[in-house]
Amino acid sequence: MDKWKQFFRDYGWCYLFIAVPVILFLVFTLYPVLAALVMSFQKYHVLNPKWIGFDNYRMMFQDEVFWKAMWNTFVFTVGTVPLNLFITLGLAILIFPRSTRTQTFFKAAFYLPTVMSGVTLALVWFWIYDPTESGLLNMFLGLFGIENVMWLGKSNSSLFSIMFMTYFINHGAGIILYLAALGGIPKSLYEAADIDHASEWSKFKNITWPLLKPTTLYLLVTSIILSFQVFMSIYLMTQGGPNFATTTIAYLIYEHAFVYYKFGLAAAESFVLGFIIILASIAQFKFMSSDVEY
Amino acid sequence: MKKALLTLLSAAMVMVAGCSSQEPTATTNPASGEKDVVTVWTYPVHNDYEPELKKLLESFQSKNPNIEVKYEVLSWAEGPKKFDIALNAGNPPDIYFDKPLGKYVDTGLLVDIKDMIGDKANNYEPVAIDYMKYEDGLYGLPLYMFLHVWGGNKALMEKEGIDYVKIQKEGWTWKEFKEIAQKVTKKNEKGEDQYGLVFQGSGNTSDELLNHLALNNGLPYRVTKDGQFTWNDDKILDTMKYIRELSDAGILPKETAAIDPKKRMELFYNNQAVFMGRAIPYFDQMMKTRNADIDAGKVQGQKVEFVLLPIPHNEGEKQVAVGGAEGYMLFKQKETTDAHLQNSLKVLEHLTGDEAAQASITLGLPPVQKKARETYQPIISKENDEAAKVLAGYVLPPAGISVETGAADDQFKAEVILPTVQTLLNGETTPEQALETFQSKGKMIFGK
Numbered sequence: 001m002d003k004w005k006q007f008f009r010d011y012g013w014c015y016l017f018i019a020v021p022v023i024l025f026l027v028f029t030l031y032p033v034l035a036a037l038v039m040s041f042q043k044y045h046v047l048n049p050k051w052i053g054f055d056n057y058r059m060m061f062q063d064e065v066f067w068k069a070m071w072n073t074f075v076f077t078v079g080t081v082p083l084n085l086f087i088t089l090g091l092a093i094l095i096f097p098r099s100t101r102t103q104t105f106f107k108a109a110f111y112l113p114t115v116m117s118g119v120t121l122a123l124v125w126f127w128i129y130d131p132t133e134s135g136l137l138n139m140f141l142g143l144f145g146i147e148n149v150m151w152l153g154k155s156n157s158s159l160f161s162i163m164f165m166t167y168f169i170n171h172g173a174g175i176i177l178y179l180a181a182l183g184g185i186p187k188s189l190y191e192a193a194d195i196d197h198a199s200e201w202s203k204f205k206n207i208t209w210p211l212l213k214p215t216t217l218y219l220l221v222t223s224i225i226l227s228f229q230v231f232m233s234i235y236l237m238t239q240g241g242p243n244f245a246t247t248t249i250a251y252l253i254y255e256h257a258f259v260y261y262k263f264g265l266a267a268a269e270s271f272v273l274g275f276i277i278i279l280a281s282i283a284q285f286k287f288m289s290s291d292v293e294y
Numbered sequence: 295m296k297k298a299l300l301t302l303l304s305a306a307m308v309m310v311a312g313c314s315s316q317e318p319t320a321t322t323n324p325a326s327g328e329k330d331v332v333t334v335w336t337y338p339v340h341n342d343y344e345p346e347l348k349k350l351l352e353s354f355q356s357k358n359p360n361i362e363v364k365y366e367v368l369s370w371a372e373g374p375k376k377f378d379i380a381l382n383a384g385n386p387p388d389i390y391f392d393k394p395l396g397k398y399v400d401t402g403l404l405v406d407i408k409d410m411i412g413d414k415a416n417n418y419e420p421v422a423i424d425y426m427k428y429e430d431g432l433y434g435l436p437l438y439m440f441l442h443v444w445g446g447n448k449a450l451m452e453k454e455g456i457d458y459v460k461i462q463k464e465g466w467t468w469k470e471f472k473e474i475a476q477k478v479t480k481k482n483e484k485g486e487d488q489y490g491l492v493f494q495g496s497g498n499t500s501d502e503l504l505n506h507l508a509l510n511n512g513l514p515y516r517v518t519k520d521g522q523f524t525w526n527d528d529k530i531l532d533t534m535k536y537i538r539e540l541s542d543a544g545i546l547p548k549e550t551a552a553i554d555p556k557k558r559m560e561l562f563y564n565n566q567a568v569f570m571g572r573a574i575p576y577f578d579q580m581m582k583t584r585n586a587d588i589d590a591g592k593v594q595g596q597k598v599e600f601v602l603l604p605i606p607h608n609e610g611e612k613q614v615a616v617g618g619a620e621g622y623m624l625f626k627q628k629e630t631t632d633a634h635l636q637n638s639l640k641v642l643e644h645l646t647g648d649e650a651a652q653a654s655i656t657l658g659l660p661p662v663q664k665k666a667r668e669t670y671q672p673i674i675s676k677e678n679d680e681a682a683k684v685l686a687g688y689v690l691p692p693a694g695i696s697v698e699t700g701a702a703d704d705q706f707k708a709e710v711i712l713p714t715v716q717t718l719l720n721g722e723t724t725p726e727q728a729l730e731t732f733q734s735k736g737k738m739i740f741g742k
Binding site: 044045046047048065126129130131132148150151152153154155238239241242243244255258259260261263 | 375378379381382383384397400401402403487495496497498500547548549551552553554557561628704705708709712713714716717719720722
């Protein structure tokens with residue numbers, strides 16, 4: 001008994017402090033996840049849910065729209081994550097040598113789209129993608145005699161158009177992390193390289209890039225998770241159309257749950273999405289973290 | 295220090311507990327002597343609806359001091375989502391503005407008021423009441439009837455010598471429409487494209503043009519009362535071919551698949567569209583207000599006068615206007631008392647009663663409340679008012695399908711019609727391919 005008393009006297013405060021986030025996690029994360037897991041085996045009805053075993057999963061795997069949404073999500077991820085990381089890194093390297101004041105300006109400028117309302121951003125992009133000659137992109141193409149393009153109205157251009165938006169707006173947080181990481185690389189390494197007459201490229205390849213790998217791995221994992229969950233731009237710009245060309249798995253989940261009230265099916269889809277994200281994250285850590293230098 | 299930390303922790307736990315228990319939307323025990331609180335979620339059904347609603351509720355509360363009404367005016371964009379979540383959590387508002395949908399009925403929380411209101415349903419236009427029914431149940435009372443047709447730019451029509459009054463009275467066939475629209479499709483004086491017809495073709499409303507024309511090609515119901523799917527023959531094929539003809543002729547902008555309702559209005563306001571769809575009688579008022587704002591320097595742009603027009607029909611087929619009714623519905627929560635339901639019903643009746651007729655008048659249509667209809671004075675232009683009355687006569691009664699068939703039809707619309715029409719409009723699918731899709735998917739979903 002005294003042992004317990006002693007333990008609580010020594011460590012009780014720690015448990016008190018962690019109790020708050022643990023309770024929040026249990027109530028707002030673990031409980032909803034478990035409830036959704038149960039729901040994925042039910043024909044959900046607010047008053048009388050029915051247990052239907054694996055029917056929702058069966059229905060999901062037989063649905064061609066589900067597979068199309070999976071493919072779109074995959075294409076979106078492959079088409080946005082690497083290029084966005086490359087752009088973010090490039091911008092961070094360009095900003096890093098500048099004065100603190102200039103750095104602060106660029107950090108704020110690139111972070112601005114992240115904190116702006118999605119609806120406001122969508123309005124701007126609607127104007128850019130306007131299908132008539134009054135749209136910014138079509139106006140520009142018109143200068144070269146190119147006919148108007150229905151950016152969001154054609155199956156072959158709509159997903160690309162959504163991806164294109166991300167190339168301009170998703171760099172704020174990444175730039176801040178990369179700038180912090182760049183600041184943490186010892187200057188002596190570059191000085192030693194200078195003594196050896198190393199080229200700029202050689203310095204980047206042999207010093208900067210290896211030492212940025214932990215940050216790159218973190219950004220890669222989080223970016224892939226977020227791109228698998230892409231929803232807002234689809235919801236605001238195309239509602240999954242035309243002909244499901246921009247329907248992603250997160251948008252499909254939303255449609256099934258809140259438009260058709262098929263909450264069980266939506267829950268099943270959520271678990272498959274969650275499973276894929278976990279697998280992708282494990283794979284990234286397994287294949288990329290081996291040569292990360294901390 | 296210890297005390298402070300414990301207080302902090304307790305506060306956090308209380309917060310968590312508070313958040314996790316859902317606050318009921320209504321007080322369910324009026325017998326205790328406290329005021330019974332009735333919750334109303336509604337929408338800005340026209341620009342000045344909220345002051346109208348406030349006045350209505352004030353008059354209600356002066357007569358019913360034991361009932362407190364809490365209302366919320368939701369946005370059209372986000373409101374339905376908020377309601378869907380509340381409904382599926384078993385905690386909807388007591389009264390909600392919309393039309394009865396199969397998915398609402400299916401939750402078991404939408405209340406059938408047929409036996410609760412007795413013969414009060416007779417106070418409303420029968421067609422409007424029919425639109426609030428599902429199978430044998432009455433799931434709400436109408437606030438107004440809506441009319442979805444086409445419209446025209448008065449100045450441009452006059453300039454082109456189009457006799458729109460005759461069209462309003464007698465209607466027009468597809469052939470007549472195409473001839474007129476072809477004539478007015480050209481470059482305008484500013485060198486901009488002037489289109490014969492602009493119609494929204496993107497997103498979740500991309501099926502409306504096909505719906506409007508199919509109704510006017512002898513296909514009054516996509517699914518009949520006995521569950522028969524009808525969009526699987528030459529009639530729907532001809533309708534889709536007609537849309538392609540309009541697009542190929544440049545009458546419809548070739549970008550229609552990417553034109554949303556906002557862009558459609560922009561083209562109309564910019565005098566780049568002679569005809570437009572979908573149009574409602576309220577556009578008369580909207581454009582008058584906009585013209586006044588332009589005169590006052592509040593808005594920049596060109597003034598436009600609006601003329602309400604019928605949807606063209608195929609030769610030999612009946613002219614049809616799209617219409618229906620919207621109003622207030624009564625919902626129960628998981629634990630609602632009969633007394634609370636009765637109080638909520640009183641609010642519902644008041645929100646759709648004679649005093650509420652102004653909403654319908656502002657929207658440019660005669661009230662659905664019989665008494666108010668007797669003294670109805672239109673506020674839209676005389677020609678549009680007369681056209682609206684004529685066109686309202688072409689609205690079909692509801693199909694009267696079952697909840698199950700309604701759900702299948704919703705599925706068909708979302709999974710087949712919308713994507714197919716989007717590709718028909720952007721030229722990726724031919725009408726013949728679209729018909730094949732309708733036939734095969736129709737068989738899968740409707741089983742016939």
